Amino acid sequence: MSDIGQNDAFATPVDMVAKTQNVDPVSGLDQHDVLKRRDRYGPNQLHATEKQSALVIFANQFKGMIVWLLAFAAGLSFYYRDIAEGIAIVVVLAINAAIGFFTELRAARSMEALARMSEFTTRVRRGGTVLSVDAHELVPGDIVLLEAGDVVTADLRLAQASNLQCDESVLTGESVPVAKQVDPVAPNSAIGDRKSMAFKGTAITQGAGEGIVTSTGMATELGRINHLVQTAESVASPLELRLDRLGHRLVWLTLALAVLVIGAGIFRGHEVAAMIETGVALAVAAVPEGLPVVATLCLARGMWRMAARNAIISNLASVETLGATTVILTDKTGTMTENRMSVVRYLTSGADIVINRTGKSLQFETGAGETDPQADPQLGAVLRIGALCNNAALEQGNQGPLGDPMEVALLQVARDAGQGRDALQQTYEEVREHAFDQDTKMMATVHRDKDGVFYAVKGAPEAVLKVCTRVLEPDGARDLDAATRAQWQERSRGAASDGLRLLALAQKQTEREDIPPYEGLTLAGMVCLRDPLRADVGAAIAAAQAAGVRVVMLTGDHADTAAAIARGAGLGQGGQLTVMEGGDLDALACEGSDRSLQDRILSADVFARVAPATKLKLAALYQQNGHIVAMTGDGVNDAPALKQADIGIAMGQRGTEVAREAADMVLKDDSVGTIIAAMRQGRVIFDNIRKFVVYLMSCNVSEVLIVGLAVGAGLPMPLLPLQILFLNLVTDVFPAFALGFGAGDERVMRQPPRDPTEQIIDRSRWILIGILGGAITASTLAAFSLALHWLVLPTEAAVTVAFLTLALAQLWNVFNVRMPGSGLIVNEVTRNLWVWGALVLCAGLIAAVFWVPGLSELLKLPDPGRAGLLLALGGSLGPLVIGQAILRFGPSRWSGV
Ligand code: ATP
Numbered sequence: 001m002s003d004i005g006q007n008d009a010f011a012t013p014v015d016m017v018a019k020t021q022n023v024d025p026v027s028g029l030d031q032h033d034v035l036k037r038r039d040r041y042g043p044n045q046l047h048a049t050e051k052q053s054a055l056v057i058f059a060n061q062f063k064g065m066i067v068w069l070l071a072f073a074a075g076l077s078f079y080y081r082d083i084a085e086g087i088a089i090v091v092v093l094a095i096n097a098a099i100g101f102f103t104e105l106r107a108a109r110s111m112e113a114l115a116r117m118s119e120f121t122t123r124v125r126r127g128g129t130v131l132s133v134d135a136h137e138l139v140p141g142d143i144v145l146l147e148a149g150d151v152v153t154a155d156l157r158l159a160q161a162s163n164l165q166c167d168e169s170v171l172t173g174e175s176v177p178v179a180k181q182v183d184p185v186a187p188n189s190a191i192g193d194r195k196s197m198a199f200k201g202t203a204i205t206q207g208a209g210e211g212i213v214t215s216t217g218m219a220t221e222l223g224r225i226n227h228l229v230q231t232a233e234s235v236a237s238p239l240e241l242r243l244d245r246l247g248h249r250l251v252w253l254t255l256a257l258a259v260l261v262i263g264a265g266i267f268r269g270h271e272v273a274a275m276i277e278t279g280v281a282l283a284v285a286a287v288p289e290g291l292p293v294v295a296t297l298c299l300a301r302g303m304w305r306m307a308a309r310n311a312i313i314s315n316l317a318s319v320e321t322l323g324a325t326t327v328i329l330t331d332k333t334g335t336m337t338e339n340r341m342s343v344v345r346y347l348t349s350g351a352d353i354v355i356n357r358t359g360k361s362l363q364f365e366t367g368a369g370e371t372d373p374q375a376d377p378q379l380g381a382v383l384r385i386g387a388l389c390n391n392a393a394l395e396q397g398n399q400g401p402l403g404d405p406m407e408v409a410l411l412q413v414a415r416d417a418g419q420g421r422d423a424l425q426q427t428y429e430e431v432r433e434h435a436f437d438q439d440t441k442m443m444a445t446v447h448r449d450k451d452g453v454f455y456a457v458k459g460a461p462e463a464v465l466k467v468c469t470r471v472l473e474p475d476g477a478r479d480l481d482a483a484t485r486a487q488w489q490e491r492s493r494g495a496a497s498d499g500l501r502l503l504a505l506a507q508k509q510t511e512r513e514d515i516p517p518y519e520g521l522t523l524a525g526m527v528c529l530r531d532p533l534r535a536d537v538g539a540a541i542a543a544a545q546a547a548g549v550r551v552v553m554l555t556g557d558h559a560d561t562a563a564a565i566a567r568g569a570g571l572g573q574g575g576q577l578t579v580m581e582g583g584d585l586d587a588l589a590c591e592g593s594d595r596s597l598q599d600r601i602l603s604a605d606v607f608a609r610v611a612p613a614t615k616l617k618l619a620a621l622y623q624q625n626g627h628i629v630a631m632t633g634d635g636v637n638d639a640p641a642l643k644q645a646d647i648g649i650a651m652g653q654r655g656t657e658v659a660r661e662a663a664d665m666v667l668k669d670d671s672v673g674t675i676i677a678a679m680r681q682g683r684v685i686f687d688n689i690r691k692f693v694v695y696l697m698s699c700n701v702s703e704v705l706i707v708g709l710a711v712g713a714g715l716p717m718p719l720l721p722l723q724i725l726f727l728n729l730v731t732d733v734f735p736a737f738a739l740g741f742g743a744g745d746e747r748v749m750r751q752p753p754r755d756p757t758e759q760i761i762d763r764s765r766w767i768l769i770g771i772l773g774g775a776i777t778a779s780t781l782a783a784f785s786l787a788l789h790w791l792v793l794p795t796e797a798a799v800t801v802a803f804l805t806l807a808l809a810q811l812w813n814v815f816n817v818r819m820p821g822s823g824l825i826v827n828e829v830t831r832n833l834w835v836w837g838a839l840v841l842c843a844g845l846i847a848a849v850f851w852v853p854g855l856s857e858l859l860k861l862p863d864p865g866r867a868g869l870l871l872a873l874g875g876s877l878g879p880l881v882i883g884q885a886i887l888r889f890g891p892s893r894w895s896g897v
Contacts (some may be wrong), residue, residue, distance in 0.1 A: 009157040009214040010045075010194040011187040017157045021141040021212055025159050028125035028143040037139035044138040044154055044216035045227070046223055057104050063096040069287075070096065073280040073721065080273050081410040084858055085722055092725045099733060103297055110300035122153045125210075142213040146198065149636050149656025155220040156211025158182050160802055163207035168192065170201045171221055177205045191221060203658040205636050225441030237319045239689065242760055243291040246693075254286040257704055265711045274717075281721035282707055285728040286700040295689050298740035302685035310668040311678035312652070318664040321646050322630070322682030325549060327622055328675060329615070329631040329645070330665060332555035332562060334654055335672050336569055337531040341409040343386075344500065345528040347491055348378035349484075350474045355413065373417040378472055380419070381524040385423045385505040386410035388428055389445045389456040394421075395425045406501070409529055428454055434517050438556065439638075442467075444517035453513045455507045457521055460558065460609075461492040464504035470522040477522045492526055492558075499564030501526040501557060533568050536673035541570045543676050547683075548752030551672070552605055554615060555702050559608035566606045578603060582610035583879045585617055598625075612637035619644045628756055630675065632667075633659050650674060676749075686754065691741040691817045691829075694765055694772075699732050699810045701773030706780050706806065716795050718784045718802040720860055726849075727807055734842055735814045740833035745819050745828035771886065772816055775879035780806045783875035791867050800864040801872045807846050808876030809841055816883030824884065 009017045018025050077086035088313035120135045123145040135153035165177040172192040181195045200220040216484040258279040266274035299316045346353040351366040365372045373379045392403030401408040428447035436443035442459030471480040506521040544551050555593040557561045563579045622629045631645035634655035642648030650663035651670040667674045710718045787798035818827040849855050
């Protein structure tokens with residue numbers, strides 16, 4: 001095999017390139033070749049997508065301040081010859097690093113697996129058959145098939161190009177698509193001029209083609225500029241950044257406090273070394289270093305849950321944004337409806353013909369009885385136009401139907417009525433097609449028949465009516481006068497308001513095949529199709545409304561059809577449905593346009609006859625008015641709007657890869673219900689993160705306060721450094737993780753969306769942290785004093801009472817972070833099995849202190865006796881009672897965890 005990293009393929013004829021690549025373009029590579037080449041060239045990946053090594057993650061654990069503080073404390077113990085304590089601190093350090101390491105590793109691997117889920121697939125020809133493979137499996141020499149909407153996944157020398165155009169802005173910055181060709185170009189052409197190539201990362205905007213892979217991975221043009229592109233670099237989400245910032249601020253606060261405690265302790269006559277160790281232990285306990293990584297883990301877990309519910313999210317930030325979304329701009333076809341069309345009615349000038357289907361047989365019923373398509377020339381004409389002006393294909397063998405479901409439905413009826421397309425094409429040989437254009441909303445095909453040239457046209461009723469001059473009547477064609485035109489408009493509106501989708505069908509017979517298709521046509525009739533609503537739509541819309549999220553439907557369809565579908569789905573406010581047309585937004589283009597128009601647009605529930613450019617405008621308008629916008633899209637033209645939206649949502653089943661690439665979330669089942677489910681997850685995750693931050697901080701605050709106040713008040717030390725470290729490892733960590741993993745409460749979807757500028761820990765939550773932390777502190781110090789003065793226990797045993805009170809109070813504290821208004825016994829925290837698991841584990845570890853020989857001596861925790869134990873248990877319940885009282889009677893904003 002000659003060398004394959006070919007740099008001059010664009011200037012070389014295709015057959016030479018195929019030779020150099022050692023591949024036959026007709027059959028492609030065989031499996032053996034593929035494996036050999038994959039060994040040689042590696043996976044088709046940019047380095048940025050390679051996985052983060054465990055070693056790097058391990059090394060990361062030793063970068064943080066906690067480790068250095070612990071190492072300092074251990075050093076101090078060894079210096080003062082307290083070997084046992086020194087070793088214990090090293091063990092703490094190791095456990096701390098291990099927890100950090102596994103958390104981060106898990107988060108990193110989850111993120112990588114999620115990234116793989118949204119990887120592109122590519123159609124290749126291998127061993128004579130067309131297969132769909134993951135993009136990273138491509139090797140040089142593979143034959144890749146391209147069509148509009150694909151993202152190119154390797155550098156290709158084009159072997160076939162029909163009307164092929166490529167958006168190369170990723171590489172060249174030029175946003176106008178480039179027309180591609182098969183002929184070689186000049187050897188010194190710049191990238192933008194290499195029209196015989198399709199490059200990795202670019203998007204096919206039009207046409208179809210085939211190419212031979214010339215380079216993969218980092219050898220591609222995209223790979224070369226990868227240091228600029230950084231495509232797969234994972235960016236921390238705003239939430240992680242905010243937590244990081246919060247953590248940093250707390251570090252300084254904690255250090256200041258630790259220094260204060262040390263100073264006060266020494267001033268009060270405590271031993272210098274003991275005070276330094278206490279200060280260090282406090283700093284370790286209070287620094288919430290793990291916050292960002294635990295948040296990452298929670299977000300990643302949430303992303304998995306969403307993936308299981310068919311919503312694939314490509315970045316962490318979107319999970320967060322989803323929870324704050326205030327408006328969903330959704331497509332109609334396929335998202336609200338099933339995109340499973342069937343023809344239910346034809347309108348001809350003679351009659352409304354209803355279709356009755358029993359199995360494969362069809363009856364065409366008019367008001368006057370059944371009619372036969374062979375004997376009814378008007379019905380025959382509409383069936384024929386529908387079948388001829390059509391790009392779909394019916395099912396064959398075990399392959400299902402291909403193409404636009406609306407066109408498939410037209411083909412099916414025509415076939416079942418005895419007008420199969422293959423037979424028709426014998427008499428009407430297709431010579432040209434004028435593809436469907438969203439501006440004209442029409443499509444035409446040109447055929448040669450025995451009388452000359454036949455034009456078959458279909459399109460939106462108002463568009464087709466405008467270009468028809470005649471109409472087909474039972475006794476032949478006649479002029480289409482104003483009154484008949486108005487009648488047709490009326491009939492089409494009547495059918496549309498039943499929620500039917502309409503197409504008008506027209507024809508003309510001429511001599512020439514190259515005249516403008518949309519002139520002088522004869523209207524043959526209209527066809528009405530039904531696209532049923534998805535079963536879950538009603539419930540999903542109701543859930544969105546309850547959650548204070550507006551759902552607005554955008555469609556290219558007619559306003560009446562759209563309104564009927566929207567009503568069926570339960571859109572609108574208070575039984576009122578406001579429908580606008582895409583064209584109404586044009587007036588918005590002018591600067592400072594009418595505010596009342598803006599208000600009308602912002603309160604509309606449905607936009608009909610919307611073009612992709614209008615979607616972009618709408619998203620921007622909502623955003624200017626403070627909304628967080630989620631928007632669905634599937635076509636190549638939708639990509640800018642998907643990028644503009646805060647959450648761009650692409651359709652996994654019928655969406656193009658270009659739309660998927662522009663989107664933040666891909667719906668595997670295309671359903672609007674999945675958007676709502678993902679939104680719920682987004683809210684739950686944010687809530688969970690808040691929960692564990694409030695939990696963790698209130699526990700940490702209490703540790704700092706207990707020691708600080710005891711020192712300030714001249715009491716003996718209620719907690720020793722190693723005990724603080726132990727508590728920090730045991731009671732804080734596991735319940736906090738468990739809270740982060742909660743499945744959430746139904747209530748999250750009965751609240752309005754969160755203000756996106758809101759802090760994770762706002763004023764009221766700081767107050768709550770203060771109260772809970774204060775309550776734990778008060779209980780512990782009270783138990784400590786009672787142990788000393790009431791039970792008259794020796795100081796060491798009183799320390800055990802303080803330790804146990806604090807440990808248990810921290811455990812019960814998990815129940816204080818339930819949602820306000822949730823049940824006292826049954827709520828999202830008590831339903832969270834992780835929480836129970838964490839509590840059992842922690843209780844076991846605390847018990848182990850007293851049962852595992854040597855541990856209680858090491859931690860200096862002698863048995864406090866039965867009375868001491870009861871005191872600790874009773875004291876630990878105080879903060880729980882206070883927390884529950886706040887939930888029940890306090891201002892709701894305090895307890896909105
Ligand atoms: P949605 O946005 O909900 O998918 P849509 O498919 O109706 O709705 P467009 O694709 O923008 O939106 O189509 C606009 C109109 O053009 C349609 O309502 C239909 O009348 C007409 N139309 C759509 N596809 C074709 C086609 N293949 N041939 C002819 N006319 C079409």
